Amino acid sequence: MSIMETSIQEVCAYAEDEDNYLLISRHTSIFDLINMFREYECKGKRLEAVLITESGKDSEQLLGIVTIWDLPRAYEMIK
Numbered sequence: 001m002s003i004m005e006t007s008i009q010e011v012c013a014y015a016e017d018e019d020n021y022l023l024i025s026r027h028t029s030i031f032d033l034i035n036m037f038r039e040y041e042c043k044g045k046r047l048e049a050v051l052i053t054e055s056g057k058d059s060e061q062l063l064g065i066v067t068i069w070d071l072p073r074a075y076e077m078i079k
Contacts, residue, residue: 020048025056026063033066034074 022036033050040047049067053060066074 020046022047022050023056023058024050024052026052026054030074030077037068037071
């Protein structure tokens with residue numbers, strides 16, 4: 001099986017911390033995405049990654065990943 005055929009569900013089974021990532025739909029707004037990182041920070045936690053699938057389900061193929069390192073670009077997009 002290739003990486004392109006692997007579901008998010010299969011990859012997440014190996015996650016060390018199940019509370020450091022979120023799944024979102026590809027239709028989630030950039031504002032909501034940024035707010036997700038802020039909410040984790042306010043709770044004293046670190047959101048490592050936001051995984052994007054067609055409708056936000058872990059059984060779907062991964063379309064993209066956003067990490068904290070992508071936030072400066074996200075802020076540029078909303079200016």
